[in-house]
Amino acid sequence: DIQMTQSPSSLSASVGDRVTITCRASQGIRNELGWYQQKPGKAPKRLIYTASSLQSGVPSRFSGSGSGTEFTLTISSLQPEDSATYYCLQHNSYPRTFGQGTKVEIK
């Protein structure tokens, strides 16, 4: 199984800050990775697919990059509504595996 290691597990940043979350895969997964945002009590919402493609309707301050084993989700200018937990998910092989999640808080 492919292990996804996500870091950091939590972070606190101010409105307007640039925020970066990283996911590392235990083996190469090409660009077969998505990023999800989950707010408390809600279902996750996909932000990014195939590592760098922005889901329709998602603000352009969200971006993804990477391929192979290292991937990054960047929020270019953190907004109050971005307070949430973020997960990566590899869709290179089964079983699909998620990162452990990164909780983003606003200072």
Added chain:
Amino acid sequence: EVQLVESGGGLVKPGESLRLSCAASGFTFGAYGMNWIRQAPGKGLEWVSFISDSTTYIYYADSVKGRFTISRDNAKDSLYLQMNSLRAEDTAVYYCTRGNWGGDTWGQGTLVTVSS
């Protein structure tokens, strides 16, 4: 509007069974692979199972293999998860999601609680 609505969750005792359903609308259900993904209380996301559009391909997480069965009825635009021999560690919100890549659309989830 693309929509997925799960149902069938509830409180059951260890060893009992439960069948979850997911009703799809707003898209051609039979053209998409579908997943079940779960989230234990206060924990992260765990992929559970996938079924391809024509049921040719079916996959399970090791944690549920041999106990859970995924199925679909394309004529009824519905996805199912038959859960047998339930354990306390199966307690979670279960989401159905659309797509081969894990899910571009998610339902609101249904809570399954396994407790004596």
